[in-house]
Structure formats: structure tokens, C-alpha cells
Amino acid sequence: MAISILRHILSFIMLAGLQVLILNGLDINSYVNPQVFILFLLLLPVNTEIWICILLGFITGGIVDGLANTYGIHAFAGTALGYFRYFYIKYTLDKEEIERDMTPNIRNMPRSWHLFYILISTILYHCLVFFLESFTFTGLGSLTLKAFSSGLIAVGIMLLVGFLFSRKTTNV
Amino acid sequence: MRNFFLFIQRYSHFFLLLLLESIAFYFIYSFNTYHHAVILNSSNSANGFVIEKRADITKYFSLGLENERLQLENVALRKLVLESYYIDKGDTITNTDTTFRQKFTYIPGNVIQNSTDLMNNYITIDKGSRHGIKRNMGVIGPQGIVGRIVATSENFSVAMSVLNSKFVATPKLEGNTSSTGKLVWKGESPYFAQIELINKYNVVKKGSTIRTSNYSPDFPENILIGKVAEVKPDNGGSFLKIKVRLSTNFTNLRSVYIINNLQKTELESLESQLSNGN
Numbered sequence: 202m203a204i205s206i207l208r209h210i211l212s213f214i215m216l217a218g219l220q221v222l223i224l225n226g227l228d229i230n231s232y233v234n235p236q237v238f239i240l241f242l243l244l245l246p247v248n249t250e251i252w253i254c255i256l257l258g259f260i261t262g263g264i265v266d267g268l269a270n271t272y273g274i275h276a277f278a279g280t281a282l283g284y285f286r287y288f289y290i291k292y293t294l295d296k297e298e299i300e301r302d303m304t305p306n307i308r309n310m311p312r313s314w315h316l317f318y319i320l321i322s323t324i325l326y327h328c329l330v331f332f333l334e335s336f337t338f339t340g341l342g343s344l345t346l347k348a349f350s351s352g353l354i355a356v357g358i359m360l361l362v363g364f365l366f367s368r369k370t371t372n373v
Numbered sequence: 374m375r376n377f378f379l380f381i382q383r384y385s386h387f388f389l390l391l392l393l394e395s396i397a398f399y400f401i402y403s404f405n406t407y408h409h410a411v412i413l414n415s416s417n418s419a420n421g422f423v424i425e426k427r428a429d430i431t432k433y434f435s436l437g438l439e440n441e442r443l444q445l446e447n448v449a450l451r452k453l454v455l456e457s458y459y460i461d462k463g464d465t466i467t468n469t470d471t472t473f474r475q476k477f478t479y480i481p482g483n484v485i486q487n488s489t490d491l492m493n494n495y496i497t498i499d500k501g502s503r504h505g506i507k508r509n510m511g512v513i514g515p516q517g518i519v520g521r522i523v524a525t526s527e528n529f530s531v532a533m534s535v536l537n538s539k540f541v542a543t544p545k546l547e548g549n550t551s552s553t554g555k556l557v558w559k560g561e562s563p564y565f566a567q568i569e570l571i572n573k574y575n576v577v578k579k580g581s582t583i584r585t586s587n588y589s590p591d592f593p594e595n596i597l598i599g600k601v602a603e604v605k606p607d608n609g610g611s612f613l614k615i616k617v618r619l620s621t622n623f624t625n626l627r628s629v630y631i632i633n634n635l636q637k638t639e640l641e642s643l644e645s646q647l648s649n650g651n
Contacts, residue, residue: 251386273400
């Protein structure tokens with residue numbers, strides 16, 4: 202248990218570092234702004250309590266906010282993502298699957314389920330972040346385009362990270 | 374009550390979500406100046422709509438009082454009108470009609486476009502040649518001198534304001550009627566202008582009032598220009614450098630008066646006789 206918590210904290214530090222030190226510094230253009238650190242939230246064990254999901258979403262979002270000088274935006278979207286993630290898992294997985302203490306990573310889950318899970322959550326998250334950043338309804342089309350392009354790039358990076366670092370949970 | 378607690382307990386995660394989201398939103402609101410401005414703006418425009426509608430309705434309630442107030446003002450103004458006086462010269466009583474002849478008439482106008490941050494600033498006024506406005510007429514505002522008309526169309530006219538490098542007026546210093554200088558603006562600040570060509574042997578006190586002289590046919594005498602803000606000797610020259618704080622605030626100019634000098638054509642024809650005749 203303690204080791205698994207330590208592993209999650211370590212993964213958060215790595216992902217936040219990747220996000221803040223590398224991806225936020227790329228500045229390619231406004232259509233390429235992927236937020237990858239949410240992979241930490243997405244890969245929490247499937248049986249995590251809902252209040253832990255929400256609280257962790259708030260905390261991790263807040264930390265990234267502090268590092269990226271976007272006070273409140275990631276905290277807001279992260280909290281929403283924690284809430285959304287819990288219900289997505291609850292309604293798409295069987296009870297027995299949820300009770301197994303495992304992370305919903307690419308090796309534990311069916312590929313298609315994992316892909317949809319990451320895709321929908323990421324697009325949702327990016328829509329929220331981009332909307333909060335611009336904070337207006339004007340230019341909704343280009344905003345959606347930005348959210349989708351960044352979201353898709355983020356999904357690509359997340360899948361890559363998943364292939365490289367995740368392993369099958371053995372203690373079933 | 375038990376049901377209420379059950380309700381809270383059952384949806385505790387939802388309340389946690391609301392709590393955290395409102396904290397995050399508070400952060401967004403208070404730490405990002407952009408979001409702060411957007412939220413304030415939209416709430417202000419909504420407020421403004423309500424306040425405007427309320428004012429539209431409530432102004433009818435005070436119409437009686439407002440009428441009374443305007444009547445009082447009219448009485449006070451009527452007291453100042455020349456017709457209310459007669460001139461007592463020794464033992465002969467003269468009718469005002471023959472002693473005073475009107476020299477200036479005023480055309481009221483509103484500023485519809487204005488700039489203060491350029492080198493040559495112009496003001497657009499919503500009255501034009503149809504209302505009797507001609508080129509070179511002077512423009513004054515409630516606070517003092519404003520500018521001079523440079524172009525007119527049928528319904529609009531454009532005036533160069535004092536804040537224009539081509540604007541020139543002849544000022545008169547307080548208590549120093551003999552020396553006139555030249556009021557110019559050099560484009561530094563919309564609140565200050567300079568007076569040139571005042572001989573350095575004149576004593577100019579800081580804070581003394583500056584008004585228009587009677588030399589210019591475009592402005593009546595004693596229109597307020599401003600106050601002396603700074604006096605410096607011109608290095609090596611024989612003139613003073615005087616900085617004037619303009620009495621007119623050009624940044625929020627609204628209503629102006631265009632001055633029509635009834636004697637100007639007579640004056641000009643006389644002057645042209647002089648230059649053409651000999």
C-alpha cells in the first residue's frame with residue numbers, strides 16, 4: 202500500500218515536471234498546448250474513493266497552476282476531472298472489476314476501453330481549461346479546435362508514456 | 374431533520390465538488406487580472422442596464438422639484454442679463470440699447486470626437502455651416518478656451534484644439550496688461566501649454582491667472598486659459614519660459630460654444646483696405 206502511494210507520488214512528480222518544464226516551455230503555437238499531467242489523475246486505482254479523486258484533482262491542479270502561473274484554472278478543471286473520472290469508471294466497468302485494486306492503465310485494461318477513457322477525459326479537460334482561459338463565448342469555434350488539437354496531442358503523449366512505463370498489476 | 378442529514382451525507386461528494394470548484398473559481402477571479410476584469414465588466418454592464426432603467430422611471434417622480442430648481446436658476450440668470458440694468462453716467466440716464474451693442478454671439482455645440490494624445494489634436498463638433506459656423510471661429514467650453522474651427526461641413530465642424538502644434542492664441546497675464554505673448558502647445562501633456570515671447574523683465578507670479586487678450590478677433594476678452602504653473606528664464610534668450618496649466622480638461626470635453634464675432638467682417642475689410650490700398 203505504502204509503496205503504491207509512493208509510486209503514485211513519484212509518477213505525479215515526473216508528470217508535473219514533464220508538463221511544466223518541457224511541454225509548457227515549448228510554445229509552438231496556441232493550437233499545441235497539451236496538458237499531460239492529468240494522466241496521474243486518470244491512472245489512480247479504479248477503486249479510489251470519490252472524495253479522494255476530487256481532492257487530488259484539486260491539489261494536483263493547484264500545484265500545476267502555481268508552477269504555470271495560471272491561478273485556479275487547472276485546479277477548477279482538475280476537480281471536475283476527478284468527479285467525472287469516478288462516474289465514468291463506475292458506469293463503464295463491472296463491479297468485480299472495480300473491486301480489484303488496479304490502475305486503469307494500458308496493460309490492465311482492454312485497449313479500446315483505455316483509449317476511450319483517456320480520450321474523453323482529456324478532451325473534456327482541455328475544453329474546460331481553454332474555455333476558462335479565454336473566459337468568453339466569442340470565438341467558440343477556434344476555441345473548440347484548439348481544445349481538440351491539444352487534447353489529441355496530449356492523448357498521443359499519454360499513450361506513449363503508458364506504453365513505456367506502465368506494467369501489469371500482478372496482485373489481483 | 375434526519376432526512377436532511379441523510380441528504381447531505383448521500384451527496385457529500387457533490388458538496389465537496391462544489392466547495393472545491395468555488396475555491397478554484399475564487400482563485401481564478403482574484404489572481405488573474407484578465408478574468409477579474411471580465412467578470413467585473415459583465416456584472417457592471419448588467420448593473421448598468423438595471424440602473425439606467427431605474428433612472429428612466431424615477432426621474433419622473435422628481436420632475437416638479439427639478440422644474441422649480443430650473444426656475445430658480447432662470448431667475449438668477451435673468452438678473453445677470455444686461456437688459457436688467459441701466460447705466461448711470463453722472464446725471465444722465467442712458468438706455469442700454471444704444472450704449473451696448475452685441476459683439477459676440479455663441480452657438481452651442483457638442484463634442485462628438487476628441488483626441489488628446491496626438492501631436493495635432495482635433496475636435497469634431499456636431500454643428501456645421503448650417504448653424505452658422507465658419508472657419509477660424511473661436512471655440513470655448515465651460516471651463517475656458519478650447520480651440521479654433523478649421524473646417525466645416527453642412528452638419529459638422531472640426532476644430533483644432535489648444536492641444537495642436539499649429540494653434541496660437543494671444544494670452545494676457547494677470548496684472549500685466551501691457552505684455553502679450555503667444556500661447557503654444559508642444560505636445561508634452563494634455564494638461565499643460567507654454568507661453569512664449571514674454572520679455573524676461575516682466576514679473577510673472579506662479580499661480581496667476583491667464584486669460585485671452587482683446588487682440589484676437591476670434592475670442593472675447595477675458596476668456597480663461599489657465600494658471601501659471603512654472604516660470605523659467607530662457608537660457609541666453611530675452612524671454613521667459615512660462616508653463617501654463619490649462620483650465621479646460623480636454624480629456625472629458627463635452628459641450629462647447631462656438632464664438633461668432635459680428636464685427637469680424639468689418640474688421641477684416643478695414644484691414645484689407647490697409648494692405649491693398651497703399
